[in-house]
Amino acid sequence: MSHVDLKGAGLNLEFEPISRPALHFIDGQFVESAEGGWFDTLNPTTNDVLTQVAEGTASDVDRAVEAAYRAFHDGPWGKMSAKERARYLVRIADAIERHGEELARLEVADTGLPISQARGQAARAAENFRFFAEMATRMTGETFPVGDQFLNYAIRVPVGVAGLITPWNTPLMLATWKIAPCLAAGNTAVLKPAEWSPLTATKLAEIVQEVDLPPGVFNVVHGFGEVAGDALVKHPKVPLISFTGETTTGRTIMKNGSDALKRFSMELGGKSPVVVFDDADLDRALDAVVFGVYSLNGERCTAGSRLLIQDSIREEFEARLAERVRRIRLGHPLDPATEVGPLIHPEHKRRVEHYLDLGRREGATMAVGGEVPRELARGNFVRPTLFVNVRNDMCIAQEEIFGPVLVSIPFTTEEEAIQLANGVQYGLAAYIWTRDLERAHRVARRIESGMAWINSQNVRDLRTPFGGMKQSGVGREGGHYSFEFYTEWKTVHVALGQHPIPRFGVSGMETRS
Known part of the structure; x- marks a missing residue:
């Protein structure tokens, strides 16, 4: 049976009250909106108001950008050595760990992530800062000697102010995934968090203040994408825009920033396949399939949301899969036993439920799913759902559902599996399960995705490039690949001798000895 007990068998499942509103963080200070606007942020478990959030407009974005611009051009940050910047990043990581439980519980209150998973996200947030602190000190250039005449070298230099626009799923971890390399490279930042999950960004600003990061280096402006986000994208003093979110929004952002020739890093939508061949370790593949789409409440960009199952094992695998999905523990996100909590917002719940209805109308079979119990009715809960008898054209x-919904599609041959895997507009991730490693490498190479895992769930290596193909994004982040976006190459040419210089404008003059 699914776990649905909101009382929690004696556990303390009460959310701590939030006594203060979420303010902007500009030039080292917490401030209200210039125009005085506010909006509510909701607890998705109950849909009660958690607190009010300052509603940023173009005026607030301009204040934040000017502060970041001054911090970069006039302050100490742009002039610091990489080693000095790395010390600040390590101090932020230390502070995140000190406040780890508070951050995790804020994330649960704001997003509905199960507490056990939110704690992992908080730990990963600290790891992001430690990782890029080390990467900052490893940034190197290249030299191009030309005999004894020239020494030419290329170095990486920071760009300036970066606009960081983050999504509402795992907002703490994904914010640090952008902030850490941005600051490590020597840039300054203006973060525009998603309006549905602003609380951990505010706490992160408190941490930045606690470690005495120079004012203006990191700024936060809350607000709605079409107002605050748009102002940040269009601001003339923001040359870098890093965005994670849905593909349609990414297209709009690129259009709005194109006139200024801004540089973009885009991690967008996904509809990632999990290809299970009949020679796979089915026990491990089953674990990975279930975890890959139902963890993080199904609100994961790299979710393996399409199961491509070889028809010779389809019946057995789908039956075992359905039993596992039925047993997933749906419940209060503060209960450590909960595996799937509520979706982020009533609007998103309605969107996911639309796809559940659509799937049935299209002729797919809902093998697992249905109504949630009455005791969960106040929140944005959706039962973990499995559709079978699905065609790839449905x-x-x-389309990306971004919820706890898996579709199962059969295939017969390797070639058919590849065609099905590639038969969507997205190309973020792929997962391949087979004991035939030659086939595994062959299929991984041919699937159109920025990342592929063989006989593994989504285990991240922070050194590797992260990003997607097709409509899943532009550019790569992670490891030194992040610095391809957050730095510019500068080439310096040094003459080592008296090389010949052509002389113009000397006709008729006395020849120089």
């Missing part, structure tokens, strides 16, 4: 197989 909307539920083509």
Whole structure:
């Protein structure tokens, strides 16, 4: 049976009250909106108001950008050595760890992530800062000697102010994934968090203040994407825009910033396949399939949301899969036993439920799913759902649902599996399960995705490039690949001798000895 007990068998499942509103953080200070606007942020478990959030407009964005611009051009940050910047990043990581439980519980209150998973996200946030602190000190250039005449070298230099626009799923971890390399490279930042999950960004600003990061280096402006986000994208003093979110929004952002020739890093939507061949370790593949789509409440960009299952094992695998999905523990996100909590917002719940209805109308079979119990009715809960008898041309197989919904599609041959895997607009991740390693490498190479895991769930190596193909994004982040976006190459040419210089404008003059 699914776990649905909101009382928690004696556990303390009460959310701590939030006594203060979420303010902007500009030039080292917490401030209200210039125009005085506010909006509510909701607890998705109950849909009660958690607190009010300052509603940023173009005026607030301009204040934040000017502070970041001054901090970069006139302050100490742009002039610091990489080693000095790295010390600040390590201090931020230390502070995140000190406040780890508070951050995790804020994330649960704001997003509905199960507490056990939110704690992992808080730990990863600290790891992001430690990792890029080390990477900052490893940034190197290249030299191009030309005999004894020239020494030419290329170095990486920071760009300036970066606009960082983050999504509402795992907001703490994904914010640090951008902030850490941005600051490590020597840039300054203006973060625009998603309006549905602003609380950990505010706490992160408190941590930045606690470690005495120079004012203006890191700024936060809350607000709605079409107002605050748009102002940040269009601001003339923001040359860098890093965005994680849905593909349609990414397209709009690129259009709005194109006139200024801004540089973009885009991690967008996904509809990632999990290809299970009949020679796979089915026990491990089953674990990975279930975890890959239902963890993080299904609100994961790299979720393996399309199961491509070889028809010779389809019946057995789908039956075992359905039993596992039925047993997933749906419940209060502060209960450590909960595996799936509520979706982020009533609007998103309605969107996911639309796809559940659409799947049935398209002719797919809902093998697992249905109504949630009455005791969960106040929140944005959706039962973990499995559709079988799905065709790849159905909307539920083509469009990103971004919820705890898996579709199962059969295939017969390797070639058919590859065609099905590539038969969507997205290309973020792929997962391949087979004992035939030659086939595994062959399929991984041919699937159109920025990342592929063989006989593994989504285990991240922070050194590797992260990003997608097709409509799943532009550019790569992670490891030194992040610095391809957050730095510019500068080439310096040094003459080592008296090389010949052509002389113009000397006709008729006395020849120089």
